[in-house]
């Protein structure tokens with residue numbers, strides 16, 4: 001037994017002739033906030049989808065919360081959750097209707113209390129009866145996060161959680177994520193193209209390029225190790241150098 | 248199998264229907280138009296003494312056909328709704344199983360048709376003194392086998408949409424109508440050329456509608472027809488489940504659940 005929240009061994013995913021993920025292995029410990037970085041098309045979303053059982057891997061072994069994915073999908077999915085601004089909740093229902101449906105899908109007991117406390121936490125009580133499609137992107141992101149917290153997940157998978165948010169809204173979301181980690185010891189595995197955010201939020205970065213991991217470690221250490229000024233500079237250098245990595 | 252999750256998926260459809268004028272009218276508009284058209288037509292044919300019995304047969308066939316088509320459509324459209332609103336990812340990262348998802352769609356077909364069928368039966372009775380319940384106890388097995396076949400067709404169409412995305416969505420409105428001319432719905436199997444008959448009889452619909460015509464003609468419900476209908480139903484339903492499971496695993500291998508929505 002390990003206390004790893006996520007364990008990926010020799011994961012490969014090919015779509016026809018495209019190799020999206022090329023033999024990657026990594027672990028994420030419980031309570032870590034790991035930023036999964038890499039240029040467009042590196043394979044980040046694909047990896048998250050595989051961890052959630054939405055995509056079947058071509059090869060490799062995956063364990064989430066100690067259980068095999070996708071074989072033990074149901075047991076895993078009741079204890080994790082996912083959110084991305086690119087995967088909105090149905091626009092044709094009101095916020096409370098959407099959240100009620102998902103609370104039921106996650107088998108939340110005491111739905112009313114839970115929804116109320118999350119509404120207060122995210123300051124969206126005033127949007128409760130509004131149609132989801134009418135929300136601004138920032139409001140939508142917060143409602144999405146409420147959905148992602150309904151089942152009190154032990155791991156939160158977030159695909160570009162602050163994309164499309166104004167700086168203030170993004171900051172609010174980051175503070176909430178930090179709070180979740182501190183108060184509940186939640187594990188967060190997320191992607192982002194905002195390097196300042198990554199420096200502020202993550203305990204560790206995993207850098208993916210062309211489906212391979214080319215750097216893995218605490219942001220500050222990785223930046224230092226490669227002699228770069230900051231993560232932004234590191235990202236640009238690494239993205240351009242290709243998967244040989246920096247020398 | 249969790250009924251809580253199955254109910255949650257149906258609740259989502261109910262919420263949607265409640266706030267969509269188009270979806271509420273859809274429940275009544277077409278069924279009622281059909282009923283008016285065929286009702287008056289069969290009144291004309293019946294009262295002039297032209298074709299005895301035809302009136303009742305046409306109306307009965309119409310109501311049962313509508314039942315079949317609406318159940319199938321409700322299933323396919325409930326799936327399309329999740330596709331249109333990009334909700335499949337949200338749903339499939341919850342602990343919902345594939346079986347629960349399919350059962351939820353079938354249940355939704357039942358919920359919708361119960362509302363429409365009640366209305367249609369009432370209107371047919373008031374306007375045409377056509378009492379569908381004269382079919383009495385015979386109605387139950389006929390309708391049951393009809394609904395099971397509608398589940399099978401709806402599930403199969405959904406599987407195709409899962410694989411080919413919105414470009415296949417027209418199937419939701421068109422495929423079932425293939426059975427209208429070839430399902431012996433409004434006329435008996437004996438109308439078809441002899442070489443075609445065995446081909447048609449591999450589907451449950453001709454058996455069901457032959458059964459209905461027998462009952463309307465005052466005969467008892469023919470049991471061979473019923474056995475055929477249910478036997479074929481079982482085969483098609485299991486086939487549809489297997490097909491859906493196969494298409495779903497294909498979609499997961501190709502990453503379609505994420506791409507379908509783009």
Ligand SMILES: Nc1ncnc2c1ncn2[C@@H]1O[C@H](COP(=O)(O)OP(=O)(O)OP(=O)(O)O)[C@@H](O)[C@H]1O
Nearest residue numbers: 015020039040041042043044045046501502503506
């Ligand atoms: N279903 C699919 N079929 C074929 N190719 C796919 C599929 N999904 C992803 N790919 C390809 O796999 C590679 C990785 O894509 P992925 O979406 O994981 O990248 P990403 O790191 O999330 O990029 P971005 O930062 O742009 O979101 C890309 O080359 C993409 O074109």
Ligand SMILES: [Mg+2]
Nearest residue numbers: 044045046159
């Ligand atoms: Mg991505």
